[in-house]
Amino acid sequence: MFKDLDPILHSQLRLAVMSLLIGVKEAEFTFLREQTNSTAGNLSVQIQKLKDAGYIDVIKQFKDNYPQTICKITKQGIKAFEEYVTSLQSYLGKNGK
Amino acid sequence: MFKDLDPILHSQLRLAVMSLLIGVKEAEFTFLREQTNSTAGNLSVQIQKLKDAGYIDVIKQFKDNYPQTICKITKQGIKAFEEYVTSLQSYLGKNGK
DNA sequence: TAAATTTGGTTTATAAAATAAACTACTTTA
DNA sequence: TAAAGTAGTTTATTTTATAAACCAAATTTA
Numbered sequence: 001m002f003k004d005l006d007p008i009l010h011s012q013l014r015l016a017v018m019s020l021l022i023g024v025k026e027a028e029f030t031f032l033r034e035q036t037n038s039t040a041g042n043l044s045v046q047i048q049k050l051k052d053a054g055y056i057d058v059i060k061q062f063k064d065n066y067p068q069t070i071c072k073i074t075k076q077g078i079k080a081f082e083e084y085v086t087s088l089q090s091y092l093g094k095n096g097k
Numbered sequence: 098m099f100k101d102l103d104p105i106l107h108s109q110l111r112l113a114v115m116s117l118l119i120g121v122k123e124a125e126f127t128f129l130r131e132q133t134n135s136t137a138g139n140l141s142v143q144i145q146k147l148k149d150a151g152y153i154d155v156i157k158q159f160k161d162n163y164p165q166t167i168c169k170i171t172k173q174g175i176k177a178f179e180e181y182v183t184s185l186q187s188y189l190g191k192n193g194k
Numbered sequence: 195t196a197a198a199t200t201t202g203g204t205t206t207a208t209a210a211a212a213t214a215a216a217c218t219a220c221t222t223t224a
Numbered sequence: 225t226a227a228a229g230t231a232g233t234t235t236a237t238t239t240t241a242t243a244a245a246c247c248a249a250a251t252t253t254a
Contacts, residue, residue: 005109011240038242041245060203088189093116127232137231164230165231
């Protein structure tokens with residue numbers, strides 16, 4: 001009846017990051033921090049978890065002398081996100097079918 | 098951009114309970130446990146939290162010699178659930194608008 | 195040019211949440 | 225009357241989320 005919700009995605013911040021990455025396919029750490037209104041520490045931890053899950057790729061490089069972290073959603077990440085959205089439907093209908 | 102998700106509702110089990118109660122308006126503890134496939138202990142804790150938040154009313158009585166716990170969603174609970182669903186939309190669109 | 199500040203993070207510590215295990219209290223059945 | 229079942233609650237443990245502290249390099253400013 002109720003489908004299990006992927007615990008990796010059932011987190012406000014991680015879900016927001018995935019939602020952004022689904023749209024843009026690639027984003028900087030600072031962009032994600034601004035858009036999600038999160039702290040760097042929290043974002044750093046959550047990005048690591050998404051990476052560990054295989055949902056995003058993280059590329060660390062330098063840009064204009066500063067370190068730069070780029071995130072991209074993976075195929076697996078897209079699939080997981082879509083499944084999460086589908087699962088969520090079972091909770092959101094006005095009737096409990 | 099991303100609306101905050103009510104932490105009381107952003108929990109798989111509590112959301113499932115609310116989803117059921119929105120449909121039926123009243124349900125027994127055991128019914129909720131069966132439908133959500135949860136343990137009694139976990140369900141007991143989560144029902145208490147929904148009650149503390151004012152999202153459900155809990156009526157304890159006896160039926161056929163056994164204790165019986167009945168849950169009903171409140172107006173406040175319905176409102177919170179609807180707001181949660183609305184907020185969630187901002188995370189689910191394919192674009193990050 | 196040395197000290198303070200900023201950028202872009204990571205690591206560690208703490209608080210909160212979810213879950214499982216153990217327990218309570220009573221009833222039914224063998 | 226002993227064992228098993230019903231309907232939960234309480235306590236303990238694990239997992240998450242978050243905040244605070246820290247790090248290294250670059251930049252600004254005094």
